[in-house]
Amino acid sequence: MKKIIFFALLTIVFTSTVNAQWNYPQTRTVDSTETYFGDKTADPYQWIEDLKSVEVTDWFKSQSNYTDGIIDKIPNRETMVNEMMEFDKVKPVKYGSITERQGKYFFEKRLPGEEEMKLYFRNGISGDDILLFDPLNYKEGKEFSLSSWIISDDAKRILMGISESGKEVPVIKILDLDTKTFLTEEFTAAYSNGWLDNSHDTFLYLKLQGEDVHDMNTKLNSKIMMHTIGTPASEDRELLSRAHDPELNINPEDYPYIFWYYGSDYMFAGKGTVDNNMHSFIAPVSQLTSGKIDWKPFCTPEDKITNIVTNGDNAYLLTSKDASNFKILKTSLKDPDVKNAKVVFSGDNMKIESMNSSKDFLIIEQIYNGVETNISKLSFANDIVEKIDMPLKGSTTVTPLSTFSNDCYVYNTNWTTPSNIYSLNLESNSFEKGPFNIDYRFPNIENIVSEEIEVPSHDGVMVPLSIVYDKTKFNKDGSNICYLDGYGAYGFSYTPYFSSTMLPMLNRGVIFAVAHVRGGGEKGADWHTQGLKTTKPNTWKDFIACGDFLVNNGYTSKQKLAGTGTSAGGVLIGRAITERPDLFKVAIPKVGCLNTVRGEFSPNGPVNIPEFGTVAIEEEYKALKEMDAYLHLMKGEKYPATLITTGFNDPRVISWIPAKFAAKLQDFNASGNPVLLDVDYSTGHFGGETMSSYFKNLSDIYSFVMWQCGHPDFQPKTN
Secondary structure: OOOOOOOOOOOOEEOOOOOOOOOOOOOEEOOOEEEEOOEEEEOOOHHHHOOOOHHHHHHHHHHHHHHHHHHOOOOOHHHHHHHHHHHHOOOOOEEEEEEEEOOEEEEEEEOOOOOOOEEEEEEOOOOOOEEEEOHHHOOOOOOEEEEEEEEOOOOOEEEEEEEEOOOOOOEEEEEEOOOOEEEEEEEOOEEEEEEOOOOOOEEEEEEOOOOOOOOOOOOOOOEEEEEEOOOOHHHOEEEEOOOOOHHHOOOOOOEEEEEOOOOOOEEEEEEEOOOOOOOEEEEEHHHHHOOOOOOEEEEOHHHOEEEEEEEOOEEEEEEOOOOOOOEEEEEEOOOOOHHHOEEEEEOOOOEEEEEEEOOOEEEEEEEEOOOEEEEEEEEOOOOOEEEEOOOOOOEEEEEEOOOOOOEEEEEEEEOOEEEEEEEEEOOOOEEEOOOOOOOOOOOOHHHEEEEEEEEEOOOOOEEEEEEEEEOOOOOOOOOOOEEEEEOOOOOOOOOOOOOHHHHHHHOOOOEEEEEOOEOEOOOOHHHHHOOOHHHOHHHHHHHHHHHHHHHHOOOOOOOOEEEEEEOOHHHHHHHHHHHOOOOOOEEEEEOOOOOHHHHHHOOOOHHHHHHHOOOOOHHHHHHHHHOOHHHHOOOOOOOOEEEEEEEOOOOOOOOHHHHHHHHHHHHHOOOOOOEEEEEEOOOOOOOOOOHHHHHHHHHHHHHHHHHHOOOHHHOOOOO
């Protein structure tokens, strides 16, 4: 493999505008070339990758300002924001992440009009809500969010991960629950791993190299540390790392981890990447505090184990080996034998999506085509499995309040059913609304309907497609605007959900559709591998097939079809519009992977090699090039109107990836449709912004779609 990069004569060439209507900021090109396995490709915007350069940061600001100037001219953007805010007030309180310890209930809560979730607790289930932490009041002048929190078993202290501006690189603080104040100790660039059993003094954490999300070294050679409160951090014990445990062959990009279940005599270590198949080791928990840990092999990625739950001396293993819809195995922890483990449950015709545990039961969640959920329980006493019937449809998740109890909260939502929380006792199977259930109803909700169909893809494979719309505004004559979403990566299942932020679109007759494409997990493990590396083209071809179906069957038309994909879904939407630019009127790549050949040279790139591939292997390089939307842009092609979003603090898809795509598309596009780069300096990858910013960002996207798809209420007087 040979790589050549050169800059010839330092000649500055500025992009030309196809249409004088769009006076994009000037963007120079350079004579830069990448060569792998004799294949030479031009990369004229590689200079944008230097985010430390003043020229680059100034270019980002000019693009951001230009985009703001265009978007600001679209009428009714503020109307849509106001509608989102009013719909947000319909539910009088939002709850999340409920946990019980020592009779105290801890949870996140947000009231209408509030900008962030706050952390509360109750003394007893009927007690008053007592505020513990408000992230907006953490430090004056900066925006923070609560990214994680872990309660000690005795409910004395909370490990809290607090992140600034969506950077996803938190600082760990320790909240004392008796005084409601933080201890002086804090740990930067660290993630909480958990308290030791029955302790509120000693915990584990993952330590990164630094906080700079633009630094290639930030996420390399991370390590698991153990800290005891009251001792200097310099005395923290290193438990697991590449340097500390060379015999485990931890790669620089791997995230080491340690976990165990309460009361177990055994713990597990692993090397985390985006590969769901675990590479794990086992050791007695007692060795945490007794010197160097003697890790023994437990499973390898070839065993295809994606989750481990323990109870007593037994381990329950979720695996897709020889079972695309997964099966659950059982083996002894005293003498583990993964290869000969007993099958205690098989997914058969419904994929096992997840499993977790309460005091006495293994909770099994299954899905069909990603949209129908079944919940079962397996008794640890006898391994008997029983289906749990609940009067719920759509996406349902059962989560124990603690490992000491069989009481659970049940989260449910659907495309047309607003989310709610219920209570379930696994021992008695008693199901009720419970104390966190809220009675509320959105106006016009009775007219929002959904369809679940399957569409033949390019090779005849049937792809699930979800379609949601207001039946009173739907006409099957191609006149409806359609907003088609998809993802297709990491084996992630795009399950049904309801968001009140979609109501301003649905109420205006817009169709919302989701293509459950290959690369995801809706139809099992094989559905993932059929959209992985060399088979990745199935991902965007499935998306194109769904778009063609919507057009050919009168749901929408090519002049009213908008496609979108987020993060890894950038591959999907980027290649969909470069392969079929005629199919879409609008494209919205959100914080998207659009330059996969260069992906592994970004801070979060190496850990993603198992999903996308590496340029160091010829076959995988060719696959990366095939899925690279940036490299597939053609000069003079007529592309859709495109709004490309990025968060400048994004630690997952570094902002130069969407930026390079925007620069090249602005130069190459011959359609006259606008190509805009929306840069958010307050967020990272998965938000972190306030609700006001969230509504504003969504309104910008939806208004752009409505404008370009011809909705009369969103047409600027002048462009």
